[in-house]
Amino acid sequence: MTVQVNGQEVTLSGTVGVDWFDDGFTHAEVVTALAGLDGDITVRLNSGGGIAADGAAIHAALATYDGSVHIVIEGIAASAASLIAMAGDRITMADGAVMMIHDPLNVTYGNSADHAKTIEELEAYATAYAKVYARRSGKSAVECRDIMKAETWYDGDEAVAAGFADDTGEQKAKPIAAYDYRAYANAPKRFAAQAKAKGWSMAKLNDAASSAANHRDTDMNDKERADALAAELATLKAEKAAAEAKAKADLEAATAATADAVKADRDRRTAIMSLDEAKGREALAEHLFSTGSTAEAAKAVLALAPAPVASETPENYEAARMAGAELGGGGDKQPDTKASWAKVVARANKRFNK
Numbered sequence: 001m002t003v004q005v006n007g008q009e010v011t012l013s014g015t016v017g018v019d020w021f022d023d024g025f026t027h028a029e030v031v032t033a034l035a036g037l038d039g040d041i042t043v044r045l046n047s048g049g050g051i052a053a054d055g056a057a058i059h060a061a062l063a064t065y066d067g068s069v070h071i072v073i074e075g076i077a078a079s080a081a082s083l084i085a086m087a088g089d090r091i092t093m094a095d096g097a098v099m100m101i102h103d104p105l106n107v108t109y110g111n112s113a114d115h116a117k118t119i120e121e122l123e124a125y126a127t128a129y130a131k132v133y134a135r136r137s138g139k140s141a142v143e144c145r146d147i148m149k150a151e152t153w154y155d156g157d158e159a160v161a162a163g164f165a166d167d168t169g170e171q172k173a174k175p176i177a178a179y180d181y182r183a184y185a186n187a188p189k190r191f192a193a194q195a196k197a198k199g200w201s202m203a204k205l206n207d208a209a210s211s212a213a214n215h216r217d218t219d220m221n222d223k224e225r226a227d228a229l230a231a232e233l234a235t236l237k238a239e240k241a242a243a244e245a246k247a248k249a250d251l252e253a254a255t256a257a258t259a260d261a262v263k264a265d266r267d268r269r270t271a272i273m274s275l276d277e278a279k280g281r282e283a284l285a286e287h288l289f290s291t292g293s294t295a296e297a298a299k300a301v302l303a304l305a306p307a308p309v310a311s312e313t314p315e316n317y318e319a320a321r322m323a324g325a326e327l328g329g330g331g332d333k334q335p336d337t338k339a340s341w342a343k344v345v346a347r348a349n350k351r352f353n354k
Contacts, residue, residue, distance in 0.1 A: 003029040009042045010034075014177050016050025016058065016080040017243075021178035021200050024050065027057040027247070034061060040068040043088070047081035048179025052104040052125045055080025057247040059132065060254040062087035072169065073097045076176040078184070079104070082164070083129055086136045091165040093156030096173035099164060100184065101133060101144075102151035121244070137163030151186045271295035277302035 003025050004011040010033055014023030025047075034041075043062065049055075062069050062084065071088030078100035085091055085099065093099065104125045108118040126148060133144040139162075147162075156168035180202040181191035195201070269289045272278060278285035281302055288298040 003033045005033050005036070008037065008039060009044060010037070011044045011046075012058075012081075012084070013044075013046045015179060016047055016084070017054025018050055020050075020202075023178055025058075027054045027061065027250070030058050031061050034065055037065075038067070040070070041065070042070045042072060044072050044074050045077050045081060045085055046073070046075035046174055046177045047078065047084075048076055048177050048181060049079025049081055049100075051243070052080055052106070052122075052129075053243045053247040055083045056125065056128065057250045058084050059087045060247075060251050064254040064257055072171075073099060073165070074171075075174045076100070076179075078102075078179070083132055086132050086164070088166075090167075091159075092167050092169045093159055093165045094169050094171050094173040095156065097156055098173075098176075098188070099154045099159045100151065100187075101148055101154075101164070102184070103145075103148045104129065105183075133164065139163065151184060153186060153188065268295060272298045275299050275302060277305075280307075281305055 004013075010030075012025050012030065014025060015021065016024070017026055018024050062071075068089045069087060070090045070092065071085050072092045072094060073085060074094050074097060076098050077085045078098075079102060082099050082101050104122050106118050106122055108115045126145065127141075130141045130145040130148060133139070133147070134141040137144065139147075154162060154164065156165065159165035160167060176191060176194070178198065178200050179195065180200045181187040181195045183202055272285050272289045272293070272295050273282070275285070275295065275298065277299055284305055285298060285302060288301060293301070
């Protein structure tokens with residue numbers, strides 16, 4: 001099952017990045033779906049996890065989508081899927097839905113250097129994931145890493161209390177997506193039992209891959225089998241490197257786009273507030289900026305606004321008093337009667353008693 005789009009709703013169901021149990025979605029499919037949408041969207045998520053790199057890339061794609069993203073966890077959001085959920089401007093847990101946060105997992109075949117490389121990659125992903133969870137929940141990255149290491153499971157109310165969701169919905173949760181939940185240390189027993197009953201087995205996937213490899217090797221000698229295995233490992237490593245490079249590029253592009261957007265917004269505010277028409281109308285100018293007006297549009301609106309009233313400073317008052325009393329034009333124009341001074345006082349009182 002690929003990504004499903006129905007109007008402004010996007011459904012992400014199954015394993016992240018692969019199709020292990022006849023259901024899944026990839027980063028490329030999500031990006032393609034988002035490219036055809038405009039405006040606010042609802043993402044319905046039901047996934048037991050999958051590939052860490054795809055989870056990071058899908059999170060970046062949703063986090064930089066030009067519109068509000070409401071993520072509804074309909075059954076489960078575990079592992080990489082929980083990171084995807086963090087991209088929501090609003091996160092709702094369906095009634096009975098669960099979320100699981102843990103350190104990323106991987107399987108390595110090879111020598112000690114290969115295993116060391118995997119450890120390095122997993123630590124990098126774990127650090128990045130912890131920062132995302134921290135931004136969402138308000139916790140520190142260290143606290144979130146502890147939560148990840150403990151493989152923590154949440155129901156709806158617990159996810160809201162922990163800051164990983166915003167609210168719970170009245171809609172009943174859908175059945176959890178297919179996944180071998182026995183691979184997780186603290187999975188609810190009913191999930192592990194369901195995986196066993198339905199044949200959601202990582203072991204079967206590994207056995208099938210091994211059987212296919214053995215079948216191909218039937219007519220090979222030792223050298224040919226070794227060469228074939230080396231070639232297969234090289235291909236897998238290349239594919240993995242390409243996926244990681246793409247995920248990194250997507251994250252960098254998203255970060256750059258965000259920085260550009262922030263700079264453009266600051267420049268727009270500076271342009272509006274520095275307009276001559278904004279002088280004395282700063283509150284209106286600030287409002288026009290906050291509602292998305294361009295500098296040109298703001299200038300036109302500000303030009304039509306009432307002229308600003310000068311502040312009643314002592315200097316302004318003195319200038320007005322002198323002008324009103326006709327005392328600024330020289331000694332030959334200065335009044336010397338009580339009536340003239342009475343007018344001065346009357347004007348001043350009128351000005352300050354409005």
